[in-house]
Amino acid sequence: MGTARNEYRPVIQAQSVPERSPEDIAREHALHEVEQTLLNIEEAIRRADRGRRKISLDGTERNLRLALDHAVEQLEATRKELFQSGYFGGQQQRLM
Numbered sequence: 370m371g372t373a374r375n376e377y378r379p380v381i382q383a384q385s386v387p388e389r390s391p392e393d394i395a396r397e398h399a400l401h402e403v404e405q406t407l408l409n410i411e412e413a414i415r416r417a418d419r420g421r422r423k424i425s426l427d428g429t430e431r432n433l434r435l436a437l438d439h440a441v442e443q444l445e446a447t448r449k450e451l452f453q454s455g456y457f458g459g460q461q462q463r464l465m
Contacts, residue, residue: 403455410448
């Protein structure tokens, strides 16, 4: 006896979601922290950049401008290193 024409038959059989190991869960949490840290660094770069654009190199606050320039350079280097180490760490080769 065959199936009725109107009977529902799924094309793809439902499968249960594979269980995540404690290591998988720990890695996901670690990557989440890396992501949040990168977002904070991005915000710090934007704020420092905004601040340094408001300060003239010829004005009395020249040292402040130079300090913000240096801070942006360091933050950008830190962002790059964290991104590469966080997402491409391990045995993979990284470009610096």
